[in-house]
Amino acid sequence: MSTIVQDQKYRNSQKRKDAFISTFIGFFAFVWIFPILWTIWTSLRPYSDVVSYGVFSWPKRLNFDNYFAAFKQMHILGYFLNSLYVTIPAVIITLFLGSLIAFVVSRYKFKFSLPLLLVFTAGNMLPAVLVYIPVFWMYIWVGDLVGNRNFLYNNYLGLILIHVAFQTGFATFVLSSYMKTIPKEISESAIVDGASVFTHYWRVILPLIRPPLAALGVLMTTWIYNDFFWALILVSQDSKRPITSGLRRLNGEFVTDFNLLAAGAILAAAPTVILFFVLRKQFISGLTLGSTKG
Protein backbone atom coordinates (compact mmCIF):
# COMPACT_ATOMS: atom_id res chain seq x y z
CA MET A 1 0.00 0.00 0.00
CA SER A 2 2.66 2.45 1.03
CA THR A 3 4.73 1.72 -2.08
CA ILE A 4 1.78 2.66 -4.26
CA VAL A 5 1.43 5.97 -2.44
CA GLN A 6 5.15 6.55 -2.77
CA ASP A 7 5.01 5.68 -6.45
CA GLN A 8 2.16 8.14 -6.93
CA LYS A 9 4.16 10.80 -5.13
CA TYR A 10 7.18 10.13 -7.28
CA ARG A 11 5.11 10.30 -10.44
CA ASN A 12 3.57 13.60 -9.34
CA SER A 13 6.92 15.16 -8.63
CA GLN A 14 8.20 13.88 -11.97
CA LYS A 15 5.19 15.45 -13.67
CA ARG A 16 5.87 18.77 -12.02
CA LYS A 17 9.51 18.56 -13.00
CA ASP A 18 8.59 17.78 -16.59
CA ALA A 19 6.19 20.71 -16.74
CA PHE A 20 8.98 22.95 -15.49
CA ILE A 21 11.47 21.58 -18.02
CA SER A 22 8.94 21.96 -20.82
CA THR A 23 8.27 25.59 -19.91
CA PHE A 24 11.98 26.28 -19.69
CA ILE A 25 12.74 24.74 -23.09
CA GLY A 26 9.68 26.47 -24.51
CA PHE A 27 10.95 29.82 -23.30
CA PHE A 28 14.29 29.20 -24.97
CA ALA A 29 12.55 28.04 -28.14
CA PHE A 30 10.99 31.49 -28.25
CA VAL A 31 14.38 33.13 -27.69
CA TRP A 32 15.72 30.85 -30.44
CA ILE A 33 13.23 31.86 -33.07
CA PHE A 34 13.08 35.48 -32.02
CA PRO A 35 15.92 36.81 -34.24
CA ILE A 36 14.17 35.32 -37.27
CA LEU A 37 10.81 36.79 -36.25
CA TRP A 38 12.50 40.11 -35.66
CA THR A 39 14.10 40.01 -39.10
CA ILE A 40 10.72 39.25 -40.69
CA TRP A 41 9.16 42.07 -38.69
CA THR A 42 11.92 44.43 -39.77
CA SER A 43 11.49 43.41 -43.40
CA LEU A 44 7.81 44.39 -43.35
CA ARG A 45 8.44 47.97 -42.20
CA PRO A 46 9.76 50.88 -44.22
CA TYR A 47 13.08 52.26 -43.03
CA SER A 48 11.71 55.78 -42.75
CA ASP A 49 9.27 54.64 -40.05
CA VAL A 50 12.04 53.23 -37.88
CA VAL A 51 14.07 56.40 -38.29
CA SER A 52 11.28 58.77 -37.39
CA TYR A 53 9.43 56.77 -34.72
CA GLY A 54 12.11 54.57 -33.16
CA VAL A 55 12.89 50.85 -33.00
CA PHE A 56 9.92 49.82 -30.88
CA SER A 57 7.38 52.17 -32.39
CA TRP A 58 3.96 50.85 -33.34
CA PRO A 59 4.06 50.38 -37.12
CA LYS A 60 2.31 52.96 -39.24
CA ARG A 61 2.69 50.86 -42.35
CA LEU A 62 3.31 47.13 -42.83
CA ASN A 63 3.70 45.76 -46.34
CA PHE A 64 5.82 43.74 -48.74
CA ASP A 65 7.41 46.78 -50.38
CA ASN A 66 10.86 45.78 -49.15
CA TYR A 67 10.51 42.41 -50.87
CA PHE A 68 9.59 43.98 -54.19
CA ALA A 69 12.43 46.44 -53.73
CA ALA A 70 14.83 43.57 -52.99
CA PHE A 71 14.09 42.14 -56.42
CA LYS A 72 14.28 45.50 -58.14
CA GLN A 73 17.18 47.23 -56.40
CA MET A 74 19.25 44.35 -55.12
CA HIS A 75 18.92 42.03 -58.12
CA ILE A 76 18.24 39.20 -55.72
CA LEU A 77 16.86 37.09 -58.56
CA GLY A 78 20.22 37.11 -60.34
CA TYR A 79 22.00 35.90 -57.20
CA PHE A 80 19.37 33.20 -56.75
CA LEU A 81 19.88 31.93 -60.27
CA ASN A 82 23.66 31.91 -59.78
CA SER A 83 23.21 29.77 -56.68
CA LEU A 84 20.94 27.47 -58.62
CA TYR A 85 23.38 27.12 -61.55
CA VAL A 86 26.13 26.13 -59.11
CA THR A 87 24.18 23.98 -56.66
CA ILE A 88 22.17 21.73 -58.96
CA PRO A 89 24.99 20.53 -61.24
CA ALA A 90 27.36 20.23 -58.26
CA VAL A 91 24.93 18.02 -56.34
CA ILE A 92 24.22 15.78 -59.34
CA ILE A 93 27.89 15.34 -60.26
CA THR A 94 28.85 14.73 -56.62
CA LEU A 95 26.24 12.01 -56.21
CA PHE A 96 27.26 10.44 -59.51
CA LEU A 97 30.97 10.33 -58.71
CA GLY A 98 30.35 9.25 -55.13
CA SER A 99 28.13 6.41 -56.28
CA LEU A 100 30.80 5.19 -58.75
CA ILE A 101 33.50 4.88 -56.11
CA ALA A 102 31.09 3.47 -53.55
CA PHE A 103 29.92 0.88 -56.08
CA VAL A 104 33.42 -0.34 -56.89
CA VAL A 105 34.57 -0.33 -53.27
CA SER A 106 31.57 -2.19 -51.90
CA ARG A 107 30.87 -4.65 -54.75
CA TYR A 108 34.37 -5.56 -55.95
CA LYS A 109 36.89 -6.24 -53.25
CA PHE A 110 40.25 -4.89 -54.26
CA LYS A 111 43.39 -4.46 -52.22
CA PHE A 112 43.08 -0.73 -52.49
CA SER A 113 39.39 -0.36 -51.74
CA LEU A 114 39.84 0.57 -48.08
CA PRO A 115 42.67 3.08 -48.67
CA LEU A 116 40.60 4.57 -51.47
CA LEU A 117 37.61 4.97 -49.18
CA LEU A 118 39.82 6.48 -46.45
CA VAL A 119 41.36 9.00 -48.85
CA PHE A 120 37.96 10.09 -50.14
CA THR A 121 36.44 10.41 -46.67
CA ALA A 122 39.46 12.30 -45.31
CA GLY A 123 39.34 14.66 -48.29
CA ASN A 124 35.91 15.81 -47.21
CA MET A 125 37.33 16.94 -43.87
CA LEU A 126 40.35 18.93 -45.04
CA PRO A 127 40.20 22.61 -44.08
CA ALA A 128 39.24 24.63 -47.15
CA VAL A 129 42.03 27.15 -46.59
CA LEU A 130 44.57 24.36 -47.02
CA VAL A 131 43.82 24.10 -50.75
CA TYR A 132 42.67 27.59 -51.42
CA ILE A 133 45.93 29.28 -52.50
CA PRO A 134 46.94 26.69 -55.17
CA VAL A 135 43.35 26.27 -56.37
CA PHE A 136 43.06 30.01 -56.87
CA TRP A 137 46.24 30.13 -58.98
CA MET A 138 45.33 26.98 -60.84
CA TYR A 139 42.04 28.59 -61.86
CA ILE A 140 43.82 31.70 -63.12
CA TRP A 141 46.45 29.66 -65.01
CA VAL A 142 43.93 27.34 -66.62
CA GLY A 143 41.95 30.41 -67.62
CA ASP A 144 45.02 31.95 -69.29
CA LEU A 145 45.74 28.62 -70.95
CA VAL A 146 42.37 28.45 -72.65
CA GLY A 147 42.48 32.16 -73.38
CA ASN A 148 39.67 33.15 -71.05
CA ARG A 149 40.53 34.18 -67.55
CA ASN A 150 36.93 33.75 -66.48
CA PHE A 151 36.81 30.12 -67.56
CA LEU A 152 37.05 28.75 -64.01
CA TYR A 153 37.59 31.86 -61.88
CA ASN A 154 34.48 34.04 -61.73
CA ASN A 155 32.47 31.27 -63.29
CA TYR A 156 29.96 28.61 -62.27
CA LEU A 157 32.23 25.84 -63.51
CA GLY A 158 34.99 26.70 -61.05
CA LEU A 159 32.62 26.69 -58.08
CA ILE A 160 30.96 23.47 -59.23
CA LEU A 161 34.30 21.68 -59.50
CA ILE A 162 35.57 22.67 -56.06
CA HIS A 163 32.27 21.70 -54.43
CA VAL A 164 32.31 18.35 -56.22
CA ALA A 165 35.87 17.73 -55.06
CA PHE A 166 35.04 18.50 -51.43
CA GLN A 167 31.68 16.76 -51.18
CA THR A 168 32.39 13.57 -53.15
CA GLY A 169 34.15 12.11 -50.11
CA PHE A 170 31.08 12.37 -47.93
CA ALA A 171 28.81 10.98 -50.65
CA THR A 172 31.20 8.07 -51.21
CA PHE A 173 31.32 7.25 -47.54
CA VAL A 174 27.56 7.35 -47.00
CA LEU A 175 26.74 5.46 -50.19
CA SER A 176 29.34 2.76 -49.64
CA SER A 177 28.11 2.02 -46.14
CA TYR A 178 24.59 1.79 -47.51
CA MET A 179 25.65 -0.46 -50.38
CA LYS A 180 27.33 -2.85 -47.95
CA THR A 181 23.87 -3.61 -46.55
CA ILE A 182 22.61 -4.70 -49.99
CA PRO A 183 22.83 -8.53 -50.11
CA LYS A 184 25.75 -9.94 -52.10
CA GLU A 185 23.37 -12.40 -53.79
CA ILE A 186 21.81 -9.60 -55.81
CA SER A 187 25.18 -8.78 -57.34
CA GLU A 188 26.12 -12.43 -57.78
CA SER A 189 22.97 -13.27 -59.68
CA ALA A 190 23.48 -10.24 -61.90
CA ILE A 191 27.02 -11.39 -62.68
CA VAL A 192 25.88 -14.96 -63.31
CA ASP A 193 23.29 -13.60 -65.72
CA GLY A 194 26.18 -12.09 -67.62
CA ALA A 195 25.55 -8.46 -66.73
CA SER A 196 28.45 -6.17 -67.54
CA VAL A 197 29.92 -3.98 -64.81
CA PHE A 198 28.05 -1.04 -66.23
CA THR A 199 24.69 -2.85 -66.28
CA HIS A 200 25.37 -4.09 -62.77
CA TYR A 201 25.85 -0.49 -61.63
CA TRP A 202 23.18 1.20 -63.70
CA ARG A 203 20.35 -1.35 -63.66
CA VAL A 204 20.92 -3.28 -60.44
CA ILE A 205 22.57 -1.09 -57.80
CA LEU A 206 21.52 2.43 -58.76
CA PRO A 207 17.76 1.75 -58.40
CA LEU A 208 18.41 0.24 -54.97
CA ILE A 209 20.24 3.24 -53.54
CA ARG A 210 17.53 5.80 -54.20
CA PRO A 211 16.84 6.46 -50.48
CA PRO A 212 20.42 7.49 -49.57
CA LEU A 213 20.72 9.39 -52.85
CA ALA A 214 17.63 11.42 -51.94
CA ALA A 215 18.89 12.03 -48.41
CA LEU A 216 22.32 13.10 -49.63
CA GLY A 217 20.76 15.21 -52.35
CA VAL A 218 18.80 17.27 -49.84
CA LEU A 219 21.74 17.59 -47.47
CA MET A 220 24.23 18.61 -50.15
CA THR A 221 21.85 21.07 -51.75
CA THR A 222 21.70 22.79 -48.36
CA TRP A 223 25.47 22.71 -47.86
CA ILE A 224 26.42 23.93 -51.29
CA TYR A 225 23.70 26.58 -51.41
CA ASN A 226 24.88 27.81 -48.00
CA ASP A 227 28.57 27.86 -48.90
CA PHE A 228 30.14 31.24 -48.31
CA PHE A 229 33.89 30.67 -48.37
CA TRP A 230 34.32 29.55 -51.99
CA ALA A 231 31.66 31.94 -53.23
CA LEU A 232 33.68 34.73 -51.63
CA ILE A 233 37.07 33.64 -52.91
CA LEU A 234 36.43 32.34 -56.39
CA VAL A 235 33.97 34.97 -57.58
CA SER A 236 34.73 38.68 -57.73
CA GLN A 237 32.36 39.61 -60.53
CA ASP A 238 29.05 40.67 -59.06
CA SER A 239 26.91 39.22 -61.83
CA LYS A 240 28.27 35.71 -61.08
CA ARG A 241 27.95 35.80 -57.29
CA PRO A 242 25.86 33.18 -55.49
CA ILE A 243 23.35 34.47 -52.98
CA THR A 244 25.54 34.09 -49.89
CA SER A 245 28.41 36.28 -51.04
CA GLY A 246 25.94 38.49 -52.89
CA LEU A 247 24.14 39.12 -49.64
CA ARG A 248 27.41 40.03 -48.00
CA ARG A 249 28.03 42.66 -50.64
CA LEU A 250 24.52 44.02 -50.12
CA ASN A 251 25.21 44.06 -46.39
CA GLY A 252 27.92 46.61 -47.10
CA GLU A 253 26.00 48.58 -49.67
CA PHE A 254 22.58 48.77 -48.04
CA VAL A 255 23.83 49.27 -44.52
CA THR A 256 21.72 52.38 -44.31
CA ASP A 257 18.50 50.61 -45.25
CA PHE A 258 18.45 47.50 -43.16
CA ASN A 259 14.73 46.96 -43.59
CA LEU A 260 15.43 46.29 -47.24
CA LEU A 261 18.40 44.12 -46.29
CA ALA A 262 16.16 42.15 -43.91
CA ALA A 263 13.89 41.29 -46.82
CA GLY A 264 16.95 40.13 -48.77
CA ALA A 265 18.11 37.94 -45.87
CA ILE A 266 14.69 36.33 -45.50
CA LEU A 267 14.55 35.63 -49.23
CA ALA A 268 18.02 34.08 -49.14
CA ALA A 269 17.11 31.90 -46.18
CA ALA A 270 13.76 30.77 -47.57
CA PRO A 271 14.87 28.01 -49.99
CA THR A 272 16.80 25.94 -47.45
CA VAL A 273 14.20 26.40 -44.72
CA ILE A 274 11.39 25.35 -47.07
CA LEU A 275 13.47 22.44 -48.38
CA PHE A 276 14.11 21.35 -44.81
CA PHE A 277 10.48 21.39 -43.76
CA VAL A 278 9.30 19.62 -46.91
CA LEU A 279 12.04 16.97 -46.93
CA ARG A 280 12.90 16.89 -43.25
CA LYS A 281 13.14 13.11 -43.07
CA GLN A 282 15.68 13.00 -45.91
CA PHE A 283 17.70 15.82 -44.40
CA ILE A 284 18.03 14.20 -41.00
CA SER A 285 18.67 10.72 -42.34
CA GLY A 286 21.37 12.17 -44.60
CA LEU A 287 23.19 13.65 -41.63
CA THR A 288 22.82 10.58 -39.47
CA LEU A 289 23.81 8.17 -42.23
CA GLY A 290 27.13 9.91 -42.09
CA SER A 291 27.49 9.98 -38.36
CA THR A 292 26.24 6.62 -37.19
CA LYS A 293 26.95 4.43 -40.18
CA GLY A 294 23.81 2.71 -41.33
Next chain:
Amino acid sequence: MDTTVANKKVRSRRSLSRNDRFTLSAFVGFPTFVQLIFLWIPALATILLSFTYWNGIRISDIKWAGFANYKNIFLNDTLFYEALKNNLIWLLWFSLIATPLGILLAYQIDRKIKGHKIYESIYYIPVVLSLAVIGIIWNFMFQPGGFIQGLMGRDIGNAVSIWGNYKINTYVIMAVASWRHIGYIMLLYLSGLKSVDPSLKEASAIDGATDWQTFRKVILPAMKPVNIIIVVITLIESFRAFDLVFIIYGSSTSWPLLNILVYQNFAGQGISMKGAALAVILLLLCIGPIIGYLRTVFKEDL
Protein backbone atom coordinates in the same frame (compact mmCIF):
# COMPACT_ATOMS: atom_id res chain seq x y z
CA MET B 1 37.74 -22.37 -45.77
CA ASP B 2 40.03 -19.41 -46.31
CA THR B 3 41.42 -20.83 -49.49
CA THR B 4 37.99 -21.37 -51.01
CA VAL B 5 37.11 -17.77 -50.32
CA ALA B 6 40.39 -16.67 -51.85
CA ASN B 7 39.77 -18.92 -54.86
CA LYS B 8 36.37 -17.46 -55.33
CA LYS B 9 37.79 -13.96 -55.23
CA VAL B 10 40.45 -14.77 -57.78
CA ARG B 11 37.91 -16.43 -60.03
CA SER B 12 35.53 -13.53 -59.82
CA ARG B 13 38.28 -11.13 -60.70
CA ARG B 14 39.52 -13.27 -63.56
CA SER B 15 35.99 -13.55 -64.88
CA LEU B 16 35.91 -9.83 -65.57
CA SER B 17 36.10 -9.15 -69.27
CA ARG B 18 38.41 -6.56 -70.73
CA ASN B 19 35.46 -4.24 -71.17
CA ASP B 20 34.44 -4.66 -67.56
CA ARG B 21 37.93 -3.99 -66.33
CA PHE B 22 37.99 -0.83 -68.39
CA THR B 23 34.63 0.27 -66.94
CA LEU B 24 35.85 -0.38 -63.41
CA SER B 25 39.04 1.62 -63.91
CA ALA B 26 37.01 4.48 -65.34
CA PHE B 27 34.64 4.30 -62.36
CA VAL B 28 37.56 4.59 -59.97
CA GLY B 29 39.79 6.73 -62.13
CA PHE B 30 37.58 9.68 -62.93
CA PRO B 31 36.48 10.60 -59.37
CA THR B 32 40.01 9.95 -58.08
CA PHE B 33 41.38 12.26 -60.74
CA VAL B 34 39.02 15.05 -59.62
CA GLN B 35 39.96 14.51 -55.97
CA LEU B 36 43.68 14.58 -56.74
CA ILE B 37 43.55 17.69 -58.93
CA PHE B 38 41.34 19.78 -56.68
CA LEU B 39 42.14 18.51 -53.19
CA TRP B 40 45.23 16.45 -52.60
CA ILE B 41 47.66 18.06 -55.01
CA PRO B 42 46.69 21.60 -53.91
CA ALA B 43 46.95 20.49 -50.27
CA LEU B 44 50.44 19.15 -50.93
CA ALA B 45 51.32 22.31 -52.87
CA THR B 46 50.24 24.46 -49.91
CA ILE B 47 52.46 22.46 -47.58
CA LEU B 48 55.41 22.93 -49.95
CA LEU B 49 54.64 26.62 -50.51
CA SER B 50 54.63 27.19 -46.77
CA PHE B 51 58.40 26.67 -46.91
CA THR B 52 58.93 29.29 -49.61
CA TYR B 53 58.85 33.01 -50.29
CA TRP B 54 56.52 33.85 -53.12
CA ASN B 55 54.45 36.81 -54.12
CA GLY B 56 52.09 34.65 -56.16
CA ILE B 57 52.88 35.95 -59.63
CA ARG B 58 55.47 33.88 -61.50
CA ILE B 59 56.46 30.35 -60.59
CA SER B 60 60.12 31.22 -61.27
CA ASP B 61 59.96 33.75 -58.43
CA ILE B 62 59.44 31.05 -55.81
CA LYS B 63 62.35 31.02 -53.37
CA TRP B 64 63.14 28.46 -50.73
CA ALA B 65 62.57 29.89 -47.25
CA GLY B 66 63.02 26.91 -44.97
CA PHE B 67 61.14 27.45 -41.75
CA ALA B 68 61.25 31.25 -42.05
CA ASN B 69 57.49 31.65 -42.47
CA TYR B 70 56.83 29.52 -39.41
CA LYS B 71 59.48 31.32 -37.39
CA ASN B 72 57.97 34.59 -38.45
CA ILE B 73 54.55 33.44 -37.28
CA PHE B 74 55.64 31.99 -33.96
CA LEU B 75 58.14 34.69 -33.00
CA ASN B 76 56.89 37.96 -34.47
CA ASP B 77 53.20 37.64 -35.07
CA THR B 78 51.05 38.81 -32.19
CA LEU B 79 48.00 38.54 -34.44
CA PHE B 80 48.60 34.81 -34.76
CA TYR B 81 48.46 34.32 -31.00
CA GLU B 82 45.35 36.45 -30.81
CA ALA B 83 43.72 34.34 -33.53
CA LEU B 84 44.83 31.13 -31.86
CA LYS B 85 43.40 32.39 -28.61
CA ASN B 86 40.07 33.18 -30.28
CA ASN B 87 39.96 29.75 -31.93
CA LEU B 88 40.65 28.14 -28.55
CA ILE B 89 37.98 30.25 -26.85
CA TRP B 90 35.63 29.08 -29.60
CA LEU B 91 36.63 25.48 -28.93
CA LEU B 92 36.27 25.82 -25.16
CA TRP B 93 32.90 27.51 -25.43
CA PHE B 94 31.64 24.88 -27.85
CA SER B 95 32.92 21.95 -25.79
CA LEU B 96 31.92 23.22 -22.36
CA ILE B 97 28.70 25.06 -23.11
CA ALA B 98 27.18 24.68 -26.58
CA THR B 99 27.71 20.94 -27.13
CA PRO B 100 26.52 19.88 -23.64
CA LEU B 101 23.47 22.12 -24.06
CA GLY B 102 22.69 20.48 -27.38
CA ILE B 103 22.97 17.03 -25.79
CA LEU B 104 20.81 18.04 -22.85
CA LEU B 105 18.20 19.46 -25.18
CA ALA B 106 18.18 16.27 -27.24
CA TYR B 107 17.79 14.18 -24.10
CA GLN B 108 14.79 16.20 -22.87
CA ILE B 109 13.10 16.29 -26.26
CA ASP B 110 13.63 12.55 -26.64
CA ARG B 111 11.67 12.08 -23.40
CA LYS B 112 8.74 13.54 -25.31
CA ILE B 113 8.07 16.41 -22.93
CA LYS B 114 5.07 18.56 -23.74
CA GLY B 115 5.51 20.47 -26.99
CA HIS B 116 8.59 18.47 -28.02
CA LYS B 117 7.61 18.37 -31.69
CA ILE B 118 7.37 22.11 -32.13
CA TYR B 119 10.49 22.73 -30.02
CA GLU B 120 12.42 20.29 -32.15
CA SER B 121 11.48 22.15 -35.35
CA ILE B 122 12.37 25.52 -33.88
CA TYR B 123 15.80 24.44 -32.72
CA TYR B 124 16.50 22.91 -36.15
CA ILE B 125 15.89 26.07 -38.17
CA PRO B 126 19.29 27.73 -37.61
CA VAL B 127 21.00 24.50 -38.69
CA VAL B 128 19.80 24.87 -42.28
CA LEU B 129 20.69 28.56 -42.53
CA SER B 130 23.86 29.77 -44.16
CA LEU B 131 26.31 31.33 -41.70
CA ALA B 132 26.29 34.37 -43.95
CA VAL B 133 22.55 34.74 -43.38
CA ILE B 134 23.01 34.06 -39.67
CA GLY B 135 25.54 36.88 -39.45
CA ILE B 136 23.12 39.28 -41.10
CA ILE B 137 20.12 38.18 -39.03
CA TRP B 138 22.03 38.73 -35.80
CA ASN B 139 23.26 42.04 -37.05
CA PHE B 140 19.64 43.15 -36.95
CA MET B 141 19.67 42.46 -33.23
CA PHE B 142 22.85 44.33 -32.42
CA GLN B 143 23.34 47.06 -34.98
CA PRO B 144 21.99 50.60 -34.59
CA GLY B 145 18.22 50.36 -34.83
CA GLY B 146 18.38 46.71 -33.82
CA PHE B 147 16.41 44.97 -31.12
CA ILE B 148 19.07 44.93 -28.41
CA GLN B 149 19.85 48.59 -29.03
CA GLY B 150 16.14 49.28 -28.61
CA LEU B 151 16.12 47.36 -25.33
CA MET B 152 18.98 49.52 -24.10
CA GLY B 153 16.89 52.54 -24.97
CA ARG B 154 19.07 53.61 -27.86
CA ASP B 155 17.72 54.71 -31.21
CA ILE B 156 19.57 54.89 -34.48
CA GLY B 157 21.01 58.30 -33.62
CA ASN B 158 22.70 57.39 -30.35
CA ALA B 159 23.44 53.68 -30.77
CA VAL B 160 26.46 52.06 -29.12
CA SER B 161 28.80 49.68 -30.90
CA ILE B 162 28.49 46.11 -29.69
CA TRP B 163 30.80 44.36 -32.17
CA GLY B 164 33.43 46.98 -31.43
CA ASN B 165 33.21 46.61 -27.67
CA TYR B 166 36.12 44.39 -26.68
CA LYS B 167 34.70 43.63 -23.28
CA ILE B 168 31.67 41.83 -24.64
CA ASN B 169 32.11 41.07 -28.33
CA THR B 170 33.68 37.65 -27.73
CA TYR B 171 30.66 36.55 -25.72
CA VAL B 172 28.26 37.93 -28.29
CA ILE B 173 30.04 36.11 -31.12
CA MET B 174 30.04 32.89 -29.10
CA ALA B 175 26.33 33.22 -28.39
CA VAL B 176 25.56 33.71 -32.08
CA ALA B 177 27.78 30.79 -33.12
CA SER B 178 26.07 28.58 -30.52
CA TRP B 179 22.70 29.42 -32.01
CA ARG B 180 23.47 27.10 -34.90
CA HIS B 181 25.79 24.65 -33.15
CA ILE B 182 23.35 23.69 -30.37
CA GLY B 183 20.68 22.76 -32.90
CA TYR B 184 23.20 20.80 -34.96
CA ILE B 185 24.38 18.77 -31.98
CA MET B 186 20.78 18.24 -30.86
CA LEU B 187 19.87 16.91 -34.30
CA LEU B 188 22.72 14.40 -34.33
CA TYR B 189 22.19 13.29 -30.75
CA LEU B 190 18.45 12.98 -31.07
CA SER B 191 18.73 10.56 -33.97
CA GLY B 192 21.25 8.57 -31.95
CA LEU B 193 18.93 8.50 -28.94
CA LYS B 194 16.10 7.20 -31.07
CA SER B 195 18.18 4.13 -31.84
CA VAL B 196 18.81 3.38 -28.14
CA ASP B 197 16.63 0.49 -26.96
CA PRO B 198 13.78 2.09 -24.95
CA SER B 199 13.64 -0.92 -22.60
CA LEU B 200 17.10 0.10 -21.33
CA LYS B 201 15.72 3.42 -20.12
CA GLU B 202 12.64 1.77 -18.63
CA ALA B 203 14.70 -0.78 -16.79
CA SER B 204 16.85 1.87 -15.18
CA ALA B 205 13.76 3.91 -14.24
CA ILE B 206 12.21 0.86 -12.56
CA ASP B 207 15.45 0.33 -10.67
CA GLY B 208 14.90 3.79 -9.21
CA ALA B 209 17.69 5.60 -11.03
CA THR B 210 17.41 9.36 -11.23
CA ASP B 211 17.37 11.12 -14.59
CA TRP B 212 20.97 12.08 -14.25
CA GLN B 213 22.02 8.53 -13.33
CA THR B 214 20.06 7.09 -16.25
CA PHE B 215 21.69 9.56 -18.59
CA ARG B 216 25.24 9.02 -17.33
CA LYS B 217 25.22 5.29 -16.72
CA VAL B 218 22.84 4.04 -19.43
CA ILE B 219 22.46 6.53 -22.28
CA LEU B 220 25.97 7.93 -22.54
CA PRO B 221 27.73 4.53 -22.85
CA ALA B 222 25.15 3.31 -25.38
CA MET B 223 25.83 6.39 -27.51
CA LYS B 224 29.59 5.97 -27.80
CA PRO B 225 29.90 6.25 -31.61
CA VAL B 226 27.68 9.34 -31.71
CA ASN B 227 29.68 10.85 -28.85
CA ILE B 228 32.90 10.53 -30.80
CA ILE B 229 31.33 12.07 -33.91
CA ILE B 230 30.10 14.99 -31.81
CA VAL B 231 33.53 15.57 -30.29
CA VAL B 232 35.04 15.56 -33.79
CA ILE B 233 32.41 17.94 -35.15
CA THR B 234 32.89 20.31 -32.22
CA LEU B 235 36.66 20.35 -32.76
CA ILE B 236 36.52 20.75 -36.54
CA GLU B 237 33.82 23.43 -36.45
CA SER B 238 35.85 25.43 -33.94
CA PHE B 239 38.95 25.40 -36.13
CA ARG B 240 37.03 25.94 -39.36
CA ALA B 241 35.18 29.03 -38.10
CA PHE B 242 35.25 31.82 -40.67
CA ASP B 243 31.95 32.85 -42.29
CA LEU B 244 30.18 34.38 -39.32
CA VAL B 245 33.10 36.50 -38.16
CA PHE B 246 33.89 37.54 -41.72
CA ILE B 247 30.33 38.79 -42.23
CA ILE B 248 30.58 40.85 -39.05
CA TYR B 249 34.11 42.23 -39.32
CA GLY B 250 34.95 41.85 -43.01
CA SER B 251 38.61 41.27 -43.78
CA SER B 252 39.69 43.43 -40.85
CA THR B 253 41.38 41.65 -38.01
CA SER B 254 39.38 43.18 -35.17
CA TRP B 255 38.54 39.72 -33.95
CA PRO B 256 41.01 37.45 -35.78
CA LEU B 257 40.66 33.73 -36.36
CA LEU B 258 43.23 31.48 -38.02
CA ASN B 259 41.08 31.18 -41.15
CA ILE B 260 40.67 34.94 -41.34
CA LEU B 261 44.44 35.36 -41.17
CA VAL B 262 44.98 32.91 -44.03
CA TYR B 263 42.48 34.88 -46.08
CA GLN B 264 44.18 38.14 -45.08
CA ASN B 265 47.63 36.93 -46.09
CA PHE B 266 46.46 35.98 -49.53
CA ALA B 267 43.53 38.15 -50.49
CA GLY B 268 44.72 41.09 -48.42
CA GLN B 269 47.30 43.66 -49.51
CA GLY B 270 50.60 41.84 -49.94
CA ILE B 271 50.55 38.17 -50.82
CA SER B 272 52.94 36.15 -48.71
CA MET B 273 53.28 32.46 -48.10
CA LYS B 274 52.79 33.07 -44.42
CA GLY B 275 49.18 32.32 -45.34
CA ALA B 276 50.23 28.87 -46.53
CA ALA B 277 52.12 28.26 -43.28
CA LEU B 278 49.06 29.31 -41.29
CA ALA B 279 46.93 26.90 -43.32
CA VAL B 280 49.38 24.09 -42.50
CA ILE B 281 49.18 24.97 -38.79
CA LEU B 282 45.40 24.73 -39.10
CA LEU B 283 45.77 21.32 -40.76
CA LEU B 284 47.94 20.13 -37.86
CA LEU B 285 45.21 21.21 -35.43
CA CYS B 286 42.56 19.36 -37.46
CA ILE B 287 44.49 16.18 -38.15
CA GLY B 288 43.80 14.60 -34.77
CA PRO B 289 40.02 14.93 -35.07
CA ILE B 290 40.14 13.72 -38.71
CA ILE B 291 42.01 10.56 -37.71
CA GLY B 292 39.68 10.07 -34.77
CA TYR B 293 36.71 10.31 -37.08
CA LEU B 294 38.13 7.86 -39.62
CA ARG B 295 38.99 5.37 -36.89
CA THR B 296 35.46 5.54 -35.51
CA VAL B 297 33.57 5.15 -38.75
CA PHE B 298 35.86 2.49 -40.23
CA LYS B 299 36.30 0.58 -36.99
CA GLU B 300 35.02 -2.69 -38.45
CA ASP B 301 37.11 -2.45 -41.61
CA LEU B 302 40.46 -1.42 -40.15
